[in-house]
Amino acid sequence: MPAADPAVKNAKTNTSSRLPELQPAQKIELFRQMVQIRHFEEKAKQGFLSGKIKGFCHLYNGQEAVAVGSISVLNEDDAVITAYRDHAHALARGSDANACMAELFGKITGCSRGKGGSMHFFDVKKHFYGGHGIVGGQIPLGTGLAYAQKYLGTNRVTLAYMGDGAINQGAVHEAMNLAALWKLPIIYIIENNEYSMGTSIARSSAGDPLTKRAGAFDMAAIQANGMDIDDVRAKTFEAVSLARTESQPTLMEIKTYRYLGHSMSDPGTYRSKDEIETRRKNDPIEIYKARLLEQKIATEESLNAIDEEALAQAQAAYDFAEASPEPELETVYEDIWTPEDQIPEFQPNHR
Amino acid sequence: MPILTYREALNEALSEEMERDDRVMLMGEEVAEYDGAYKVSKGLLKKFGPKRIIDTPISETGFTGLAIGAAMYGLRPVVEYMTWSFSLVCYDQIVNNAAQVRYMSGGQLSVPIVFRGSSGGGLQVGATHSHTPENWYANVPALTVITPAFPDDAKGLLKSAIRSNNPVCFLENEKLYGYKDEVPEGEHLTEIGKAKVRREGSDLTIVSNSGSTHRALNAAKILEAEGISVEVIDLRTIKPLDFATIAASVVKTNRLLIVEENKPFAGWGAQVAYQVQRELFDDLDAPVHRLTSLDVPQPYNGRLEQYVLPNEERVVAAVKEVLA
Numbered sequence: 001m002p003a004a005d006p007a008v009k010n011a012k013t014n015t016s017s018r019l020p021e022l023q024p025a026q027k028i029e030l031f032r033q034m035v036q037i038r039h040f041e042e043k044a045k046q047g048f049l050s051g052k053i054k055g056f057c058h059l060y061n062g063q064e065a066v067a068v069g070s071i072s073v074l075n076e077d078d079a080v081i082t083a084y085r086d087h088a089h090a091l092a093r094g095s096d097a098n099a100c101m102a103e104l105f106g107k108i109t110g111c112s113r114g115k116g117g118s119m120h121f122f123d124v125k126k127h128f129y130g131g132h133g134i135v136g137g138q139i140p141l142g143t144g145l146a147y148a149q150k151y152l153g154t155n156r157v158t159l160a161y162m163g164d165g166a167i168n169q170g171a172v173h174e175a176m177n178l179a180a181l182w183k184l185p186i187i188y189i190i191e192n193n194e195y196s197m198g199t200s201i202a203r204s205s206a207g208d209p210l211t212k213r214a215g216a217f218d219m220a221a222i223q224a225n226g227m228d229i230d231d232v233r234a235k236t237f238e239a240v241s242l243a244r245t246e247s248q249p250t251l252m253e254i255k256t257y258r259y260l261g262h263s264m265s266d267p268g269t270y271r272s273k274d275e276i277e278t279r280r281k282n283d284p285i286e287i288y289k290a291r292l293l294e295q296k297i298a299t300e301e302s303l304n305a306i307d308e309e310a311l312a313q314a315q316a317a318y319d320f321a322e323a324s325p326e327p328e329l330e331t332v333y334e335d336i337w338t339p340e341d342q343i344p345e346f347q348p349n350h351r
Numbered sequence: 352m353p354i355l356t357y358r359e360a361l362n363e364a365l366s367e368e369m370e371r372d373d374r375v376m377l378m379g380e381e382v383a384e385y386d387g388a389y390k391v392s393k394g395l396l397k398k399f400g401p402k403r404i405i406d407t408p409i410s411e412t413g414f415t416g417l418a419i420g421a422a423m424y425g426l427r428p429v430v431e432y433m434t435w436s437f438s439l440v441c442y443d444q445i446v447n448n449a450a451q452v453r454y455m456s457g458g459q460l461s462v463p464i465v466f467r468g469s470s471g472g473g474l475q476v477g478a479t480h481s482h483t484p485e486n487w488y489a490n491v492p493a494l495t496v497i498t499p500a501f502p503d504d505a506k507g508l509l510k511s512a513i514r515s516n517n518p519v520c521f522l523e524n525e526k527l528y529g530y531k532d533e534v535p536e537g538e539h540l541t542e543i544g545k546a547k548v549r550r551e552g553s554d555l556t557i558v559s560n561s562g563s564t565h566r567a568l569n570a571a572k573i574l575e576a577e578g579i580s581v582e583v584i585d586l587r588t589i590k591p592l593d594f595a596t597i598a599a600s601v602v603k604t605n606r607l608l609i610v611e612e613n614k615p616f617a618g619w620g621a622q623v624a625y626q627v628q629r630e631l632f633d634d635l636d637a638p639v640h641r642l643t644s645l646d647v648p649q650p651y652n653g654r655l656e657q658y659v660l661p662n663e664e665r666v667v668a669a670v671k672e673v674l675a
């Protein structure tokens with residue numbers, strides 16, 4: 001794969017809008033969010049290993065700059081939707097870490113009331129539309145969010161994330177065609193971490209880079225370096241501007257790497273320890289930390305303090321999740337039909 | 352007789368059939384280099400090479416349709432779904448192509464293919480990953496639907512499925528992969544479409560399949576201690592349905608409980624109940640009872656999920672209800 005290409009591939013970008021320079025406090029906030037996610041995931045790992053978190057648990061370590069950087073250029077009321085590796089997107093969208101951890105523990109205080117689990121986080125108040133377990137299934141949904149945003153004249157946009165493996169689902173291509181054809185305000189973000197489970201990108205995908213697939217639809221395409229949060233922000237901002245001002249979709253490919261197994265159940269025999277160690281040296285949090293120090297925006301001590309705080313917050317979330325009550329058995333019958341649909345014919349005792 | 356896990360029994364069936372017929376090949380996500388998400392295909396890449404053990408991209412519609420086309424042209428593909436829940440992505444290919452092409456072509460084409468993979472709930476993987484979709488496929492004419500509960504049947508039925516000239520949906524159970532039991536060596540074929548009495552009894556018959564057969568057998572043990580004698584029939588093949596074996600048992604015990612993990616609406620158990628009341632009405636001493644999962648999506652929370660599934664306590668209570 002070639003290195004991230006700074007140029008937009010199809011010359012359809014909106015060049016008029018420029019990403020505003022961040023204030024020091026905002027830069028520190030980005031750092032804080034990435035560190036928060038790293039500690040959250042480490043706690044989730046601990047919860048899984050001690051048997052308190054069950055099912056599938058896909059962690060985000062190494063990819064933090066992607067969710068934090070891209071979501072940071074959105075307005076609060078823009079929509080976000082992603083796959084099952086979703087903890088970071090919820091947290092970056094501002095979801096309560098306690099509610100997220102409680103969801104992993106299956107508690108009633110969880111962001112999906114203990115019904116969704118790791119793969120199915122939802123927080124619609126924060127315009128986070130999930131958390132989806134079927135590879136590629138969220139991409140038509142995200143396209144529908146953008147369709148409704150345009151239909152309703154909201155001037156909002158949607159970020160729809162998928163993995164590099166998901167790009168090979170038919171539904172993804174169908175949805176991208178619709179978005180290009182109908183000029184929908186959506187940004188498709190491929191989080192290219194080079195593997196889909198144990199399959200390297202070279203073994204799963206013809207055509208390199210993946211952004212080439214946008215060409216068939218005359219859709220704008222752009223690549224970003226997912227280890228550099230500033231690059232993620234700049235590129236996502238271009239795409240978001242195009243969506244917001246011209247209602248045009250973009251396919252983004254953000255190059256990143258996951259440090260841990262595909263899920264907690266993955267032995268990881270398909271890549272070498274050396275490969276992981278080498279990639280870990282290019283850590284998005286460390287890179288940004290060095291930049292903040294270099295820019296004299298923060299000191300080693302102040303950033304360490306943020307780290308300590310994030311760790312304490314993750315521990316507090318863990319404690320909250322543990323102490324939270326289990327859902328009552330009767331809750332299995334809740335959240336199936338909306339109240340409007342509870343017309344008499346749907347009532348179990350209806351005669 | 353060797354003791355094998357359900358997983359190893361499946362692996363042996365695949366291996367033996369691939370040795371026997373070089374038109375048999377296996378295709379699916381992570382089946383080759385990763386040895387299978389649930390290790391059913393362990394070692395097969397080494398043995399048969401990448402021409403016959405094929406890793407696919409995550410493109411269920413594409414590779415399922417491709418395999419059906421290859422079957423129409425004379426290959427005998429085995430397609431693995433990491434879980435049957437993901438087969439919903441390519442439901443159209445299975446239902447509209449694999450199941451219809453022979454009929455629509457007036458018998459010119461046949462589709463000797465096996466679709467297989469894990470299924471079932473109880474692992475806390477949530478609503479999208481916990482389906483038991485045998486009913487959805489059994490509803491389609493021309494599809495054979497098999498759900499083995501024991502290692503010997505896993506092997507014998509998979510071998511038969513691969514030799515069948517019809518499209519077969521072969522639903523394994525994720526919770527049973529590690530289950531150990533005796534498995535005959537070499538040529539061991541289990542006839543498709545035949546149920547098996549897994550435990551004899553006289554007071555009541557339970558008909559069940561897959562994971563629910565184990566629930567039924569465990570419940571039968573508990574009930575035996577209370578002096579209640581339960582006969583357990585493992586359906587093994589959902590379609591074609593072996594009504595004769597069910598009928599022989601009901602005529603003997605005069606009471607029937609059906610246990611299935613599916614959601615209740617129009618499951619295979621409803622079909623069995625219909626046929627039993629239609630043909631054996633006079634042999635029944637009590638209405639046919641049917642235990643299924645609750646009619647709700649699968650929750651992640653473990654306690655809730657156990658509550659939704661037809662667990663052993665519910666089986667025991669249901670038996671007592673029928674006998675009351």
Ligand SMILES: Cc1ncc(C[n+]2csc(CCOP(=O)(O)OP(=O)(O)O)c2C)c(N)n1
Nearest residue numbers: 085133134135163164165166195196197437
């Ligand atoms: C339709 C479907 N097929 C298979 C799976 C099993 N599965 C879950 S994640 C995954 C790999 C996806 O890789 P990628 O899209 O690169 O995302 P990443 O896990 O790297 O974030 C697979 C095969 C699934 N969930 N849905």
Ligand SMILES: [Mg+2]
Nearest residue numbers: 163164195196
């Ligand atoms: Mg990936």
